[in-house]
Amino acid sequence: xxxxxxxxxxxxxxxxxxxxxxxxxxxxxxxxxxxxxxxxxxxxxxxxxxxxxxxxxxxxxxxxxxxxxxxxxxxxxxxxxxxxxxxxxxxxxxxxxxxxxxxxxxxxxxxxxxxxxxxxxxxxxxxxxxxxxxxxxxxxxxxxxxxxxxxxxxxxxxxxxxxxxxxxxxxxxxxxxxxxxxxxxxxxx
Numbered sequence: 702x703x704x705x706x707x708x709x710x711x712x713x714x715x716x717x718x719x720x721x722x723x724x725x726x727x728x729x730x731x732x733x734x735x736x737x738x739x740x741x742x743x744x745x746x747x748x749x750x751x752x753x754x755x756x757x758x759x760x761x762x763x764x765x766x767x768x769x770x771x772x773x774x775x776x777x778x779x780x781x782x783x784x785x786x787x788x789x790x791x792x793x794x795x796x797x798x799x800x801x802x803x804x805x806x807x808x809x810x811x812x813x814x815x816x817x818x819x820x821x822x823x824x825x826x827x828x829x830x831x832x833x834x835x836x837x838x839x840x841x842x843x844x845x846x847x848x849x850x851x852x853x854x855x856x857x858x859x860x861x862x863x864x865x866x867x868x869x870x871x872x873x874x875x876x877x878x879x880x881x882x883x884x885x886x887x888x889x890x
Contacts, residue, residue: 703728713738726753732775739781752779766840768792783809793840794823795833 704727708714714723714734719741728734733756740749755762755777762778764770772788773780780786783805790801804823807815821827826834 703734713741722749722753726756736776736779736781740779745781748779748781752777752781755779766793768838768840790823793835793838795826795831795838797831800830800832 703711703714703723706720706724708720708723713719714737719737722737722741726733726737728737736752737749740746740752751761759777762774764773764778769789769792772785772792776782776785780789786805786808787798787801790796790804791798796804804816804819807819822830822832822834824835826832826837
């Protein structure tokens with residue numbers, strides 16, 4: 702159904718752009734559908750062509766680091782979900798779940814200073830926090846230069862933080878729905 706572009710009435714799938722992505726991707730599983738929905742946002746949309754190309758031609762999947770293969774295999778080598786970011790920090794540098802989540806949160810809030818501070822711990826470890834680092838975990842230097850801390854934020858940061866409902870649309874919604882905004886709730890007129 703979705704592969705044929707029959708997306709009318711399907712929640713989050715019925716826009717023209719999303720229909721085009723469905724026709725191009727030809728989703729075969731629920732994982733494909735959830736990935737499409739996660740990628741169809743202003744920042745991560747740039748990864749959609751790569752995602753589609755890698756799904757249709759598995760030889761194009763490149764994770765650079767073999768340790769990333771089990772984490773990124775379901776999304777064809779693309780970082781799509783926040784959980785993948787946490788797993789990457791755990792697998793490559795030895796972060797605990799809580800430490801990895803704190804770093805993911807700093808990335809989602811675009812706290813560049815906090816992320817820059819973590820770069821050294823990510824690469825070389827931090828004994829005070831019991832973080833091994835990529836070097837201690839045997840990640841080769843060539844791989845670290847190509848795809849670690851510098852490249853992780855770029856594909857995921859735009860997708861992590863949800864966009865608020867634009868304020869400029871509230872008056873239009875208010876006029877069309879014959880409601881008014883009182884305090885923090887909408888009331889029927």
